[in-house]
Each structure stands twice: as structure tokens, then as C-alpha cells.
Amino acid sequence: MLLLLLIAISVIQVSSPAEELFLESTSSGIPKMDIAVVDFVRKNLGPGSTGAAKPHEVIVNDLKLSGRFNVFPMNTLDTVTMHKKNIAVFIEGTIDQSKGNTIFECFLHDAYSLNLITGKRFNVKDNAVRKAAHLFSDEVVYQLFGEKGIATTKIVCTMRGPKGKDVCVLDYDGYNPVYITRNNYINLTPAWSPDNQAVYYTSYRDKTPALYKTFIYTGQTVRLTPNAMLNFSPTSNPIDSRIAFASTVHGNSEIYIMEGDGTDIARLTFQGSIESSPCFSPNGYEITFTSDRTGSPQIYIMDSEGTNVRRLTFEGKYNASPSWSPKGDKIAYQSMVEGVFNICTIDIEGGAVQQLTTKSGNNEHPSFSADGRLIMFSSTRAGASDLYIMNADGSNQTRITTGGGYEFPEWSGR
Amino acid sequence: MKENVKKIVLAAVAGACLLTGCAGQVAVVNRAEWEQQKQEIAALKAGIGGLQTSVEKLHDEEMKQLKLINADLRVLFSDLSRNLNVVSGKLEENQYNLEKLSKTTTQLTERKFVVRSVAGRDSLLQDTVVAEDKVDVQKLFKIAREDFNAKDYERARKEFEELNAKFPDDNLADDCRYWAAECYYVQKKYKEALEQYREVVEKYPTGDMGPAAMFKMGLCYKGLSDKKNMEKTWTDLISKYPNSDEAMQAKARTGN
Incomplete structure (x- = not known):
């Protein structure tokens, strides 16, 4: 959206009291937050599991669709690239499918201090992985914007x-x-x-x-x-x-x-x-x-x-x-x-x-x-x-x- | 004396017999005429019957024509009413475009003023202040409506009332009063709402908000379980603004 922002009408008095100056500024789009999503590390793959569950892909899609982020998917955690690109936060996690269910942990970090902002652990059946990933996407939006996301709607x-x-x-x-x-x-x-x-x-x-x-x-x-x-x-x-x-x-x-x-x-x-x-x-x-x-x-x-x-x-x-x-x-x-x-x-x-x-x-x-x-x-x-x-x-x-x-x-x- | 009476009786009987004989002869003559008249009457009746049939035929024909004309008139009227609506729609669009133009003109006037004042001439100061006031009312009305939409009814009501008090002659003055009433109504404060709606009807009788305010007054009475006043208000509404949507609503609700 092109947001036309009429920022201010400032009055500058120089010689005449009626002398005025209009300042008009235009700005396009809403600023987005840069976020990196690192592929989740697969710990174990049990005999019955297909390995198809990729919650990080669901999260990437959610964050892209939310309209709040510029999303940078990454294969491995690379803080140097993140700093170069001025990426503020990143998500990483692990998947364990050794015991029938899918257990995955997701973490949201500050990219500069590496401090943990939030983390969740899900233990779900394979067909509920998408839903769990949506829940984490909403949690990320809530932690960063103070408003609940819409990924579970x-x-x-x-x-x-x-x-x-x-x-x-x-x-x-x-x-x-x-x-x-x-x-x-x-x-x-x-x-x-x-x-x-x-x-x-x-x-x-x-x-x-x-x-x-x-x-x-x-x-x-x-x-x-x-x-x-x-x-x-x-x-x-x-x-x-x-x-x-x-x-x-x-x-x-x-x-x-x-x-x-x-x-x-x-x-x-x-x-x-x-x-x-x-x-x-x-x-x-x-x-x-x-x-x-x-x-x-x-x-x-x-x-x-x-x-x-x-x-x-x-x-x-x-x-x-x-x-x-x-x-x-x-x-x-x-x-x-x-x-x-x-x-x-x-x-x-x-x-x-x-x-x-x-x-x-x-x-x-x-x-x-x-x-x-x-x-x-x-x-x-x-x-x-x-x-x-x-x-x-x-x-x-x-x-x-x-x-x-x-x-x-x-x-x-x- | 008795002899005299007998004579008179005999004379009367003889007279009666004579008279009867005469009368019988007259009746025979009249019967022939009667038969003739009867035939004439039958012929006349047949004639009348024929006439009646043709009159009925004509009547049916007339009725048919009338029905056709009636149907044509109905179609014509419905087309007219439709066209009237289309014309009124076009008028609304023109009004919208005019307002848009007027806004642009106002903005241009403001800029012109600034350019002139920068050059040391401030003759347009008065015009600009008036123009800015108009813009302000619209902007402030928008803010109050947004507060209403965000369910902040008390805040919105104060804003509408303040706007109404500060700009009593503005085009939006009746709208402000109406929406202040709405803020009360939506909170089910029917007595307070009633007063505000009444002010809209009394202070701005020719404004757009009159019918809606009167209908809402009826709903306030309904909320206060005052059926008599509810019906009276709606009857008044139907007679005062008979072509309004609200009058139709009132008719539907009162069963009129």
C-alpha cells in the first residue's frame, strides 16, 4: 500500500508573521522486520516416519504470508550473514521422529545478543505438525508485535x-x-x-x-x-x-x-x-x-x-x-x-x-x-x-x- | 219499507248482471290487444336482450382495455419510479464528485494562501480559516466514528457532542447529534438516547437524520416498555416522512 503521510505543517517565522512552509512527505509500504529461519536440525528418524515433516517450511510460509516480515530461509545457522544483512531475529529448532510421534522444538532468538526470546516444544502426531508449526508462528508474531497472529485461523x-x-x-x-x-x-x-x-x-x-x-x-x-x-x-x-x-x-x-x-x-x-x-x-x-x-x-x-x-x-x-x-x-x-x-x-x-x-x-x-x-x-x-x-x-x-x-x-x- | 228495500236489491242485481255482461265483452276485446301487446313485449324483450348482450360485450371489451391501460400504467409508473431512483443515484454521484472537487479546491486555496503569504500578502487569511474549519469537522467526525466502531462509546459520544456544540451550523451537526444518541442507544441508555434523538428531530427537522432519529425514538420507547408512545412516535413518523425507509420499517412493525 502506498501510504500518503502528510507529516507536518510547520510554521517558520522569519521576517513576516504570516510566512509559512508546508512540509509534505510520502512513504510507501509498511516497514517489515527481517527474520531468518534456519532449517530445523533432524535428530533421529524412526522406522515408521517418512521424514516429510518440515515445520520450518510451514513457519517460513506463515511468516511470509503474515505481511509483517522479510523472511530469509537458511540451511545452517550463520550469524555472520545475518549481521551483514541486518537481520534482527532468527528461528531455529530440532526435529525428533524416533518414537512414532514428531517431537520438535522451536526457538526465537535475538540475532545480535543471541538471547532466547521464546521457545516451544511440541510432541504431536505426523498429521498435526502443520498445526503445531502454525501455533509457533502465532507465538513469534505475538512476541515481536504484541498481537496474536492468524496462522491458526x-x-x-x-x-x-x-x-x-x-x-x-x-x-x-x-x-x-x-x-x-x-x-x-x-x-x-x-x-x-x-x-x-x-x-x-x-x-x-x-x-x-x-x-x-x-x-x-x-x-x-x-x-x-x-x-x-x-x-x-x-x-x-x-x-x-x-x-x-x-x-x-x-x-x-x-x-x-x-x-x-x-x-x-x-x-x-x-x-x-x-x-x-x-x-x-x-x-x-x-x-x-x-x-x-x-x-x-x-x-x-x-x-x-x-x-x-x-x-x-x-x-x-x-x-x-x-x-x-x-x-x-x-x-x-x-x-x-x-x-x-x-x-x-x-x-x-x-x-x-x-x-x-x-x-x-x-x-x-x-x-x-x-x-x-x-x-x-x-x-x-x-x-x-x-x-x-x-x-x-x-x-x-x-x-x-x-x-x-x-x-x-x-x-x-x- | 220492506217492499222498497226488495225493489232496490232487485234493481241492483239486475244492474250488476247487465254490467257483468258489458264487462265480459270489454275483456274479450282487451285480450286480443293483450296478445298483441304480449308479442310486442316479447319482441321488445328480445331486443333488450340483444342490446344487453352487446352492452355486456362492449363492457367486457372496455374492461379489457382498461385492464390493459392499467397494466401499462403500472409498468410505466414502475419504470418512472425506477428511473427516478436512477436519476437520484446520478445526483448522488454528482454531489459526491462536487464534494471531491470542493475538497480539492479547499486544498488548493490553502496552498495559494501559503504561497501568497510567503510573498508578503495575507489577504486570503479569512477564507483559509473558514476552509480549515470545514476540513476539521470532517476529520474530527471521522475520528469519533472510528471510536464508535472500536466500541469506545463514551469517548465517541463526548466527541460527537463537542463537535455538535462547536460547529452547530455545520452540515454534520445533525449527524453528530444523531451519533451521540446512537452511543447511548447501543449502551441501552434509552432515556438519554431518547432526549438526543428528540433534539435531532426538533432542531434539524429538514435534515437527513430526521426519519432515522424518529424511528430510533420508537425503539427507545420499546426499550423502556412504553408501547403507547412507541406506536405514537411511529405513526407520527409515517405521516411526517411517508416515503422514507424508516416509515416502511415502522409500518411493518406496527402492522399498518
Whole structure:
């Protein structure tokens, strides 16, 4: 992101009291911390172990994706090179797979004093190595920035199946897919519950497109909307667990709100136009949504009672899929530019727009990470639709899935 | 006397017989006419029936036409309403572009002032101060909104109130008052919120925030379990701002 910093207006009095001087300075990007990750030393390799577990590679990927570090992978510990490159901190560790499980120790050191900043020891099964490495990545971010990282968060999205589309949950870096639906029907627009224990989505499993809630650990599924009309785009209030969604139950698509169990439905919008894609603000008090009430789809904000509706976007002919940043200051959305969708962000107050993607293909359905520093989205830039992560300023765009068919990503909370 | 009575009775009977005979003859004549009239009536009836059928046909035709016209009018009206919305959207976009231009102009004015003042001329001082005030309100409003979004409601409320007090004539003055009320409302301090919303409605009756403030007043009454005032406020809202989104909300909630 190009951050335009108006640093100061300093007044220098020389001869005339009205004599002034403007100082304007621009700075690009956010300063990143340089960190080295040394390949973990393999101590023992037991008879049943493959040796494939490389937690340091997972950590390198996490730190790169976090947008906070310049990462320098190293084969061996080389403090001289580190000092030459002015690297401030480094990570090293060991792996022991001699006793069936994988035992690995990770240490974060100050590169100058070599003092230990933090260290962790994990004793896990082979298939849990990635998760343990993610935990250490989050610990590194916490130790160095005082804020918890997002390496253990997850993504819910739809994935093209043999006959329909299924809802699945992935690690934030695209690994470990777990299917929430496997019913050969079309399942769409998934969203997390605030406690990250359940997923709301639209499914045609009972022939009519209704909203469902599936608990990801038990698999228990509940139908939330009894009507036979189209109900879609659920989003849950982070404060009181109510659900806002779009429905055609009164003819055209309007926004409705209901309790988390599907009771107490209230209508929020009354326009004759198409209202869709609601998303709650982080304090749960406002809802952003798409409406074509003025002829073209634009982003609007209202409060969760349906009052004080105001238009947010005025640039572009087609703006949709708004997603509120966790800090509450920005909304990311998809905007049609020269025939394809690109991801943009807009300031809630002031309305400054920033276009983040410029690649060919459609870039759609943005969703912020819990720390507000990253945005997940789907893109067809490489052909089929895959998931990508970028920094919230548009830099460091990284593909995290391959094979295509991934759509409607939503990032979980921490 | 009795003889006289008998005579009169006989005379009456004879008279009656004569009369009856006469009457029978008249009835025979009338029957023929009757038959003719009957035929005429039947013919007339047939005529009327025919007329009725054609009138009904015409009526049906008319109704069909009317329905078509009605449907056309509905489509036309819906198109008009849609177009009106599009035009209002365009207006909003123009307004947005104008504001953007105005901001640029303000910035340019400030720079111009600086350039001139450096050259020893400070005639634009007054204009610049006014321009800076406007920019400040927007910036400060943004800061207060960010505090609201960060759930720091007390801090945000103080900021909104201060802004409203310092810049009572600014375009954002009613917004500041409204958001100060929102800070109370979100904390479920309904009495305090009610007062603030009322001020928005009373002090800025033509402002944008009127309908939202009135609707929220109803919700405050609901929070205070005052159903009567809630319904009254919403009825007033429906009559005062009948085309607003909030009036629709109020209608839906009151069942009107």
C-alpha cells in the first residue's frame, strides 16, 4: 500500500508573521522486520516416519504470508550473514521422529545478543505438525508485535464437487480441506458463526434454496429458513449471534435478520430493488450490503435495525460483496473495472477508494483476516477460480489453492 | 219499507248482471290487444336482450382495455419510479464528485494562501480559516466514528457532542447529534438516547437524520416498555416522512 503521510505543517517565522512552509512527505509500504529461519536440525528418524515433516517450511510460509516480515530461509545457522544483512531475529529448532510421534522444538532468538526470546516444544502426531508449526508462528508474531497472529485461523469456502458445489473448511494457507457438505447439491455463500464452531450456508439439499447451519465438529445440521424461496448470503453478528441474510420471500431480494436458531425473522429493507450480501460491522451495530436501488449495484451501510441507510460507493458501475475490516475503518468489495471484477477498499468515513488488484480475470469475494492486515479472495487470473491472499494494501498477492473450483471464501476469527 | 228495500236489491242485481255482461265483452276485446301487446313485449324483450348482450360485450371489451391501460400504467409508473431512483443515484454521484472537487479546491486555496503569504500578502487569511474549519469537522467526525466502531462509546459520544456544540451550523451537526444518541442507544441508555434523538428531530427537522432519529425514538420507547408512545412516535413518523425507509420499517412493525 502506498501510504500518503502528510507529516507536518510547520510554521517558520522569519521576517513576516504570516510566512509559512508546508512540509509534505510520502512513504510507501509498511516497514517489515527481517527474520531468518534456519532449517530445523533432524535428530533421529524412526522406522515408521517418512521424514516429510518440515515445520520450518510451514513457519517460513506463515511468516511470509503474515505481511509483517522479510523472511530469509537458511540451511545452517550463520550469524555472520545475518549481521551483514541486518537481520534482527532468527528461528531455529530440532526435529525428533524416533518414537512414532514428531517431537520438535522451536526457538526465537535475538540475532545480535543471541538471547532466547521464546521457545516451544511440541510432541504431536505426523498429521498435526502443520498445526503445531502454525501455533509457533502465532507465538513469534505475538512476541515481536504484541498481537496474536492468524496462522491458526481457517477459511470456509465452496469447492466444486462432482455434481454440485460443496462447503469446505481449509487451513488459512489452503491445506487440510474438511468437507462440511458432501450431498451432490449446490451449496453456496458459507459464513462462520462468531465462535467458529459452525458454518451457515445456502443449500439446495431439500430442493428449495434454504439456509442451514452445520456444526463443524459434530456434523449436526439444522435448517433455519422454512420458506420455499431463495435465502442466501448469511452473515452472523459478532456480538449477539443474530444472522442477517438476503431472501426473496417477499418477491424481490431484501435483507432480513433473525436469531441464530432461525426464529424471530424481521425485515430490514423495503426497497423494490435487489438488496443482497449483508456483512456486519465488527461492533455488530451496522450492516453493509449491496443494493441496486439507484440503477446500478452499489455498497450501502445501515444500522442493524434497518435505519439510517446511506450510500458508500459512488465510483464504478458495479460494486458488490462488501466485507467489513476487523478494525472497522474500511470495507473491501469487488468492483467492475473494464469488464472484470477487481478488489477495492473504501474508507468508511471520507470514502477514499483504493483498488488492490489489477490482474486479469475476476477477483471476487474479499474477506479480511482477523488482524485486518490480510485479505483473502477468489480469482480466475490463472484460469479456474482459486483462492489468493494479499496484504490489505494489495501487495504480496499469493495463491494458496490449486486445481480451481474454490469460491466464496470467508476468513474465520481467531 | 220492506217492499222498497226488495225493489232496490232487485234493481241492483239486475244492474250488476247487465254490467257483468258489458264487462265480459270489454275483456274479450282487451285480450286480443293483450296478445298483441304480449308479442310486442316479447319482441321488445328480445331486443333488450340483444342490446344487453352487446352492452355486456362492449363492457367486457372496455374492461379489457382498461385492464390493459392499467397494466401499462403500472409498468410505466414502475419504470418512472425506477428511473427516478436512477436519476437520484446520478445526483448522488454528482454531489459526491462536487464534494471531491470542493475538497480539492479547499486544498488548493490553502496552498495559494501559503504561497501568497510567503510573498508578503495575507489577504486570503479569512477564507483559509473558514476552509480549515470545514476540513476539521470532517476529520474530527471521522475520528469519533472510528471510536464508535472500536466500541469506545463514551469517548465517541463526548466527541460527537463537542463537535455538535462547536460547529452547530455545520452540515454534520445533525449527524453528530444523531451519533451521540446512537452511543447511548447501543449502551441501552434509552432515556438519554431518547432526549438526543428528540433534539435531532426538533432542531434539524429538514435534515437527513430526521426519519432515522424518529424511528430510533420508537425503539427507545420499546426499550423502556412504553408501547403507547412507541406506536405514537411511529405513526407520527409515517405521516411526517411517508416515503422514507424508516416509515416502511415502522409500518411493518406496527402492522399498518
